Amino acid sequence: MTTPTGNSAVVDPDRFGDPTLELVLSRRQVLAFLGAFGVVVPTASLITAIDGSVSKAHAQAAPGQPVPRLAVYTPNWPDMVELWRQLSKDWTALGIDLDVQQGTLDTFVSQIVAEQKLPHLGSMSWGGAPDRLDPDYFISEMFHSRRALKGGLNFGFYKNESFDKLADDQRQAMDLSERQSLVRRAQEVVVEDSPSLILYHRDIIHAYNKKRFKGMKPILGNGIGFPYMPLAYMDIEALTPRKVLRLTSIYDIASLNPFQTPEIYNSTTLRLIYATFVTRDEKAEVMPWALHSWNVVDKTTVDITLKPDTKFHDGKPATVEDVKFTFDFILKHKFPAMGRVTDAVESASIAGDNTVRLKLKQPSAPFVANVLGYAFLAPKHIWENIPANLATPADWPNDNPIGSGPWKLMEWRKGEYIQFAANKDFYMPAKLDGFIAAVVPQMESMVGMLERGDSDMLAWNLDMTLGARISQNPDLEVVRTPTHGQHEVRLNLTMPPCNNVAFRHALQHATDRKKILDIIFSGAGVVSHGAPITPALEAWASPNIKGYEPSIDKARASLSSAGFTWNAQGKLVMPS
Amino acid sequence: MGFLSYAGRRAVHTAVTLVLLLVFMFVLFRLIPGDPTTLLLGTGELTPEAQQRLRAQWGLDQSMLEQFITYGRNLLSGELGLSFYYRRPVTEVIAPMLVNTLMLMLPVVVLAIGLGIAIGTWLGWRRGERVEELGAVLVLVPRALPVFWTGIVFLSLFAYKLQWFPIGGIRETFFYPESWYQFIPYYDVLRHLVLPVATGVLASMADPLMIMRTSLIEVRDEEFMVLARARGLSTRSLQRLARRSAFLPVLTYSAIMVGFAFGGQVLLEVVFTWPGMGRLMVNSVTQRDYPVAQAAFFLMAAVVIVLNFAVDLVYGWLDPRIRYE
Numbered sequence: 098m099t100t101p102t103g104n105s106a107v108v109d110p111d112r113f114g115d116p117t118l119e120l121v122l123s124r125r126q127v128l129a130f131l132g133a134f135g136v137v138v139p140t141a142s143l144i145t146a147i148d149g150s151v152s153k154a155h156a157q158a159a160p161g162q163p164v165p166r167l168a169v170y171t172p173n174w175p176d177m178v179e180l181w182r183q184l185s186k187d188w189t190a191l192g193i194d195l196d197v198q199q200g201t202l203d204t205f206v207s208q209i210v211a212e213q214k215l216p217h218l219g220s221m222s223w224g225g226a227p228d229r230l231d232p233d234y235f236i237s238e239m240f241h242s243r244r245a246l247k248g249g250l251n252f253g254f255y256k257n258e259s260f261d262k263l264a265d266d267q268r269q270a271m272d273l274s275e276r277q278s279l280v281r282r283a284q285e286v287v288v289e290d291s292p293s294l295i296l297y298h299r300d301i302i303h304a305y306n307k308k309r310f311k312g313m314k315p316i317l318g319n320g321i322g323f324p325y326m327p328l329a330y331m332d333i334e335a336l337t338p339r340k341v342l343r344l345t346s347i348y349d350i351a352s353l354n355p356f357q358t359p360e361i362y363n364s365t366t367l368r369l370i371y372a373t374f375v376t377r378d379e380k381a382e383v384m385p386w387a388l389h390s391w392n393v394v395d396k397t398t399v400d401i402t403l404k405p406d407t408k409f410h411d412g413k414p415a416t417v418e419d420v421k422f423t424f425d426f427i428l429k430h431k432f433p434a435m436g437r438v439t440d441a442v443e444s445a446s447i448a449g450d451n452t453v454r455l456k457l458k459q460p461s462a463p464f465v466a467n468v469l470g471y472a473f474l475a476p477k478h479i480w481e482n483i484p485a486n487l488a489t490p491a492d493w494p495n496d497n498p499i500g501s502g503p504w505k506l507m508e509w510r511k512g513e514y515i516q517f518a519a520n521k522d523f524y525m526p527a528k529l530d531g532f533i534a535a536v537v538p539q540m541e542s543m544v545g546m547l548e549r550g551d552s553d554m555l556a557w558n559l560d561m562t563l564g565a566r567i568s569q570n571p572d573l574e575v576v577r578t579p580t581h582g583q584h585e586v587r588l589n590l591t592m593p594p595c596n597n598v599a600f601r602h603a604l605q606h607a608t609d610r611k612k613i614l615d616i617i618f619s620g621a622g623v624v625s626h627g628a629p630i631t632p633a634l635e636a637w638a639s640p641n642i643k644g645y646e647p648s649i650d651k652a653r654a655s656l657s658s659a660g661f662t663w664n665a666q667g668k669l670v671m672p673s
Numbered sequence: 674m675g676f677l678s679y680a681g682r683r684a685v686h687t688a689v690t691l692v693l694l695l696v697f698m699f700v701l702f703r704l705i706p707g708d709p710t711t712l713l714l715g716t717g718e719l720t721p722e723a724q725q726r727l728r729a730q731w732g733l734d735q736s737m738l739e740q741f742i743t744y745g746r747n748l749l750s751g752e753l754g755l756s757f758y759y760r761r762p763v764t765e766v767i768a769p770m771l772v773n774t775l776m777l778m779l780p781v782v783v784l785a786i787g788l789g790i791a792i793g794t795w796l797g798w799r800r801g802e803r804v805e806e807l808g809a810v811l812v813l814v815p816r817a818l819p820v821f822w823t824g825i826v827f828l829s830l831f832a833y834k835l836q837w838f839p840i841g842g843i844r845e846t847f848f849y850p851e852s853w854y855q856f857i858p859y860y861d862v863l864r865h866l867v868l869p870v871a872t873g874v875l876a877s878m879a880d881p882l883m884i885m886r887t888s889l890i891e892v893r894d895e896e897f898m899v900l901a902r903a904r905g906l907s908t909r910s911l912q913r914l915a916r917r918s919a920f921l922p923v924l925t926y927s928a929i930m931v932g933f934a935f936g937g938q939v940l941l942e943v944v945f946t947w948p949g950m951g952r953l954m955v956n957s958v959t960q961r962d963y964p965v966a967q968a969a970f971f972l973m974a975a976v977v978i979v980l981n982f983a984v985d986l987v988y989g990w991l992d993p994r995i996r997y998e
Contacts, residue, residue, distance in 0.1 A: 201959065202712075202959075203707060203711070203712055203959045203960075203961070204706070204707075206707065206711055206712055206714065207705075207706040207707025207711045208706060210711075210714055211706075211707055211711045211714055212706070226718075244721075246721060247721065248714050248720075248721030248724055249721050351758050351759050351760075352759060352760055354760065357760055358713075359713055359718040359719050359723075360713060360718055361718055364718075431726060433719065433723040433724070433726045433727035433730065434719075434723075436719065436720050436722065436723030436726075440720070440722075488730070489730060491730075491760065492755065492760050494760070494761055511759075511766075511769060511770075511948070512769075512770065512773075512948025512952070512953075513842070513843065513844075513948050535842070536946075536948070537841065537842075537946050538942075538943050538946060538952065539841075539943055539944060539946065541825065541828075542828070542840050542841045542944075542946055545828070545829075545832070545833050545840045546840050546841075548833075549833070549836070549840065551839070551840060
């Protein structure tokens with residue numbers, strides 16, 4: 098950037114003696130850029146700070162020397178900031194000092210995940226996306242050593258061959274009870290190795306107007322209002338003549354093209370229009386949705402049968418041709434957003450009147466839940482006719498989305514709202530006529546709209562304080578639903594003293610999860626026993642895991658047994 | 674003749690500034706770590722392998738120079754490119770938000786400058802009186818209050834308690850006409866405009882007002898004013914005369930205000946659920962949506978620069994004392 102010179106009007110100072118004018122003129126070019134600087138500079142300075150702390154943290158803690166201040170990086174959400182305030186206090190009893198840095202989520206992701214620059218510790222929370230109901234995500238994606246690469250979620254560099262084997266085996270175990278036992282053993286290994294302090298599974302708290310609507314269906318990880326599970330909206334019934342529900346959410350979608358984005362809010366919202374092949378019921382068990390049934394023929398062959406008499410929103414019948422086309426189309430274009438399908442499916446062929454045979458690339462236990470629950474039925478007559486001049490069909494705006502799902506799109510006004518009408522031809526038609534999801538970026542406004550009666554459902558995660566206030570209103574009902582999402586503190590296992598398992602056990606003991614959950618979320622949630630899968634998901638949780646009793650004495654004992662000592666100032670000293 | 678060569682020189686400078694600005698914006702946003710695919714990665718929705726495919730598809734695996742050449746070539750054919758986040762042409766993404774923002778910010782700017790000039794003249798004229806001291810403080814207080822705070826107070830009072838105005842939004846999202854007057858065109862939007870405009874004006878009025886006041890105080894005792902007074906002009910005529918000479922600095926400042934108006938006011942937009950440029954710009958930076966961020970920031974800066982150019986040109990006409998050499 099240069100400062101243009103000599104371009105201001107030449108002013109005779111004697112005749113025009115206004116110093117303000119000169120000042121404003123010389124300042125204006127700078128002002129023009131301030132907007133851009135205002136956003137970029139704080140981000141850039143934060144990055145420098147993280148880089149600094151990583152290189153500092155890499156300076157090895159030498160044997161017999163005091164443990165260095167542990168560098169922490171956390172997103173700047175209020176609950177995370179409070180978490181570290183508590184931990185900083187509690188861990189002083191072990192003689193540990195923390196150096197906590199906070200920043201925005203995008204900085205966290207680009208540094209910790211994309212660049213794998215976790216300092217000693219970092220905290221993160223993982224939402225209850227539907228595919229995470231299958232244990233594969235919290236086992237393999239987060240802790241398999243294969244995922245300890247740039248962009249992978251094993252950013253604490255956990256490596257344990259026997260764990261990796263369990264994670265691989267459970268992915269291939271087609272027999273449910275065999276898989277359950279492998280998943281449970283894998284979790285037991287994680288709890289023993291403690292690469293992460295998994296803290297709690299915070300409840301989802303939504304609210305609605307019970308004088309106007311009934312039939313809300315709380316589903317694990319979804320609450321009553323998120324669009325992740327299409328079943329949540331199906332039984333909602335109006336108690337007044339208006340049969341269109343108005344809900345508020347912080348998010349908006351970015352695209353109407355279901356092949357374009359894997360972002361969860363966007364992809365699940367579009368799957369209200371485009372029915373997935375299977376979905377989850379209120380017990381979070383897999384049930385057919387666009388499909389009539391499926392049949393696992395052998396480890397790498399799955400037959401899927403379409404529901405007869407299925408129609409698309411434009412009235413055209415959906416056939417086995419559309420099913421085959423959907424998979425061929427995805428495999429041909431290798432949409433990054435459909436990575437799960439392209440990673441799993443080898444080919445699709447017609448195997449009967451209404452049946453398509455899918456050949457898998459490798460045996461995959463989560464296939465039905467995660468691939469058939471994510472892939473959706475796409476109408477061949479529309480997608481084979483889209484303009485050919487696009488770099489990829491994922492770039493097609495698809496302004497008039499035609500699917501076979503329970504809801505038809507009425508209108509999407511970017512940044513304002515998206516409106517749906519019920520598809521009465523769907524095999525299980527919704528009881529409502531439609532619903533509108535309005536984008537409201539501020540929680541206080543959402544609460545105000547619900548209390549004033551401008552909206553009927555608050556479909557965003559409330560905290561208990563706001564929940565308690567809303568409960569005061571006799572028209573409103575607050576609904577708490579458990580989730581399989583979780584909050585965790587990840588440790589960088591390449592960085593001493595975090596590479597010492599006794600040190601990690603000490604942190605487990607020194608972390609009073611219940612106390613922290615009570616303080617931050619007024620106890621609204623399930624305390625973790627340290628396993629990645631919530632005890633609420635009984636099919637996969639391990640009853641053998643009892644967790645680490647919160648006790649500073651046990652924490653100190655664990656440290657002593659590994660040779661850690663304390664100096665005269667009470668600071669922790671590395672084993673010599 | 675002097676004017677023409679001055680205008681020509683300024684036009685060249687302005688053009689060079691705009692080109693440099695384009696380059697600057699291009700580089701600036703790419704200096705932030707991460708790229709448009711990063712956020713999806715961290716929320717676990719994209720595997721690292723799929724991310725690589727996406728980066729290749731979107732041309733993000735090319736060097737910055739190669740990307741810049743593509744960008745420049747597109748620009749020359751009048752294309753701002755595709756938004757990474759929305760996968761639509763940038764103009765399609767920005768246009769509706771720009772309309773929303775101008776709907777909100779133009780009334781704010783016009784009212785703030787109009788009131789600023791009127792009240793500033795009034796205060797400046799009463800220089801040294803008790804009312805002037807008090808007035809200056811009264812104007813600066815809302816200027817010092819954070820916009821979001823004033824906005825929330827207004828909302829809780831006028832929207833929540835008294836229920837005179839809606840809680841936010843640009844129009845009735847859930848539109849069910851209940852009275853005949855709701856069919857009056859724009860009645861609905863006007864109702865939604867009142868609180869955010871009032872908040873915006875309160876916050877932004879002080880700057881033009883104080884500039885006007887200072888400038889007027891200086892002009893008030895100039896020789897031509899003494900002469901005018903001696904000729905026995907009425908106070909109203911005197912004020913008008915002083916205002917005309919004093920408002921030039923406000924004009925310069927207005928160019929900047931209008932430019933920033935194109936960028937919206939993100940705090941105002943969040944508090945009042947207004948879907949405008951401010952929120953779009955913040956989102957485009959967090960999403961690393963380079964084309965949208967570049968275009969939006971460029972638009973804002975370009976308006977400031979071009980308006981300044983225009984202001985410089987009309988200065989000589991507005992104020993014959995200025996000479997172009």
